[in-house]
Amino acid sequence: MYDIYCRLRDDKKLKDSDVAKATGITKSTFSDWKTGRSKPKQDKLQKIADFFGVTLDYLMNGTYDNQINTIAAHHDEAEWTEEELEEIEEFKRYVLSKREK
Known part of the structure; x- marks a missing residue:
């Protein structure tokens, strides 16, 4: 999921801080996902999918x-x-x- 998120973010030339401001998800949460300290919860995944205009399935699986x-x-x-x-x-x-x- 994090790789797909990064691809979507990079395609739009955004930073984690940009996505954080738009979605209300903290930058530290993105850092925790990247390092594996935590896994994203359903509500946050949906916010990211909505922000990028993709389905939850696409965000999670790339399909x-x-x-x-x-x-x-x-x-x-x-x-x-x-x-x-x-x-x-x-x-x-x-x-x-x-x-x-």
Whole structure:
């Protein structure tokens, strides 16, 4: 999970302190996760997933949830690439963000 978090954070050119401010999770908590002193709790994982606009499944396992796999299963052509799956996930987040406005 921590590796996936780091990848998401780095992709957005953020620091732990930026994510801490946005989510209310302390910087020391991130440090504890990195060193293995503690494991993230469900509520904090959800805050991070929400912040980055990914599913909890993706944050924990680096895989897409069943909804994305269901969409992919209905494709008549060859298998979806990782890039295409990411585009589907981004579009899903976009549609959901419009609903929230």
